[in-house]
Amino acid sequence: MTTKKIAVLAGDGIGPEIVAQALRVVDALELDVTTEEALVGGAAYDAYGHPLPPETLALAKVADAVLFGAVGDWKYDKLERRLRPEQAILGLRKELGLFANLRPAICYPELTAASSLKPELVAGLDILIIRELTGDIYFGQPRGRRAAPDGAFAGADEAFDTMRYTRPEIERIAHVAFRAARGRNKRLTSVDKANVLETFQFWKDVVTEVHAEYPDVTLDHLYVDNAAMQLVRAPKSFDVIVTGNMFGDILSDEAAMLTGSIGMLPSASLDSSGKGLYEPSHGSAPDIAGRDVANPLATILSLAMLLRYSLDHADAANRVEAAVREVLASGHRTADIAGSGERAIGTRTMGDAVVAALGRTTGITKA
Ligand SMILES: NC(=O)C1=CN([C@@H]2O[C@H](COP(=O)(O)OP(=O)(O)OC[C@H]3O[C@@H](n4cnc5c(N)ncnc54)[C@H](O)[C@@H]3O)[C@@H](O)[C@H]2O)C=CC1
Numbered sequence: 001m002t003t004k005k006i007a008v009l010a011g012d013g014i015g016p017e018i019v020a021q022a023l024r025v026v027d028a029l030e031l032d033v034t035t036e037e038a039l040v041g042g043a044a045y046d047a048y049g050h051p052l053p054p055e056t057l058a059l060a061k062v063a064d065a066v067l068f069g070a071v072g073d074w075k076y077d078k079l080e081r082r083l084r085p086e087q088a089i090l091g092l093r094k095e096l097g098l099f100a101n102l103r104p105a106i107c108y109p110e111l112t113a114a115s116s117l118k119p120e121l122v123a124g125l126d127i128l129i130i131r132e133l134t135g136d137i138y139f140g141q142p143r144g145r146r147a148a149p150d151g152a153f154a155g156a157d158e159a160f161d162t163m164r165y166t167r168p169e170i171e172r173i174a175h176v177a178f179r180a181a182r183g184r185n186k187r188l189t190s191v192d193k194a195n196v197l198e199t200f201q202f203w204k205d206v207v208t209e210v211h212a213e214y215p216d217v218t219l220d221h222l223y224v225d226n227a228a229m230q231l232v233r234a235p236k237s238f239d240v241i242v243t244g245n246m247f248g249d250i251l252s253d254e255a256a257m258l259t260g261s262i263g264m265l266p267s268a269s270l271d272s273s274g275k276g277l278y279e280p281s282h283g284s285a286p287d288i289a290g291r292d293v294a295n296p297l298a299t300i301l302s303l304a305m306l307l308r309y310s311l312d313h314a315d316a317a318n319r320v321e322a323a324v325r326e327v328l329a330s331g332h333r334t335a336d337i338a339g340s341g342e343r344a345i346g347t348r349t350m351g352d353a354v355v356a357a358l359g360r361t362t363g364i365t366k367a
């Protein structure tokens with residue numbers, strides 16, 4: 001077997017702190033895997049004048065998988081858009097063809113009290129949000145600023161973006177979602193805004209057509225406003241959710257709080273061949289950066305997804321997930337998931353706990 005390479009792009013804010021803990025887990029696993037780091041986001045802009053330098057993109061392309069921290073900081077918000085740190089993650093998704101973003105929202109039993117919902121609403125929660133990641137209004141052209149060409153405010157300054165999806169883009173994400181649902185509880189909810197937006201009437205029509213190939217999966221449709229409400233009313237009514245780029249971005253942050261914290265929500269962004277980029281669902285959290293308080297578990301759980309989906313190391317992935325469950329069961333809590341009266345530990349101490357627990361886990365059974 002050839003040695004696999006992980007490209008490590010830690011990025012900005014808490015990115016380097018949380019990725020450092022995931023790298024300690026990689027070391028502790030003693031796999032036949034190498035890692036290579038590169039700058040991305042604001043850190044790359046500072047060093048090279050671009051958030052996604054060619055060297056970083058080339059490393060991401062040649063590696064078997066990418067482990068990503070987060071990018072962004074308020075100090076870059078005045079840069080022209082193409083130079084802003086966020087363009088790095090958007091560029092990587094587009095350049096690597098990472099159209100399928102899997103965001104599992106699992107409420108670990110020990111964290112039911114950390115959720116902002118009543119424990120009975122989230123106990124046992126295990127839903128999967130599948131977000132289309134390379135289309136929609138985040139990438140649609142044209143976009144820009146101009147003088148409004150018509151309407152009541154003709155001539156006034158305006159800004160505009162374009163929401164669009166092609167049939168193949170919807171079909172391929174629908175297939176990913178139906179296949180995922182087939183491997184779980186066979187229920188898929190497609191979230192749209194078909195009552196208002198042509199793009200999402202088309203989305204709904206195409207998902208309904210693809211459903212014909214998956215008669216064993218139950219499909220229903222929700223408008224995104226209702227979906228946002230149902231997620232906090234009865235989150236366990238969902239199994240798999242599939243939706244567009246922007247709605248998935250918003251709904252997955254909402255779902256994070258069902259699990260206790262945004263610091264618990266991992267993600268995998270996959271192409272059609274199994275190559276992937278793995279990152280926590282959260283951002284660079286500049287408000288807590290450099291203070292050793294960020295929760296590294298979403299990043300460590302993203303590493304587990306990397307091991308499972310891109311490196312074919314299911315046993316190692318199971319070990320990492322079992323170690324995370326063990327540290328939670330033994331009461332380790334960063335500040336974001338610590339209840340009143342519970343002592344909060346730092347980012348690095350949480351990493352210590354996971355590495356120690358790893359020594360006690362096996363990959364034989366999924367805990
Ligand atoms: N994939 C990426 O690189 C992403 C980058 N961003 C960027 O991150 C920057 C900050 O964006 P925000 O909207 O504040 O979102 P954010 O997700 O960075 O932070 C939102 C809130 O959650 C907290 N938080 C986030 N991760 C945490 C963790 N691991 N442990 C404990 N608390 C955590 C933060 O302290 C903050 O209060 C912006 O520049 C934004 O564009 C945002 C989302 C994704």
Ligand SMILES: CC(C)CC(=O)C(=O)O
Nearest residue numbers: 086089090138249281282
């Ligand atoms: C730059 C943003 C689109 C990143 C984000 O919010 C996300 O991927 O969840």
Ligand SMILES: [Mg+2]
Nearest residue numbers: 249250253281
């Ligand atoms: Mg987001």
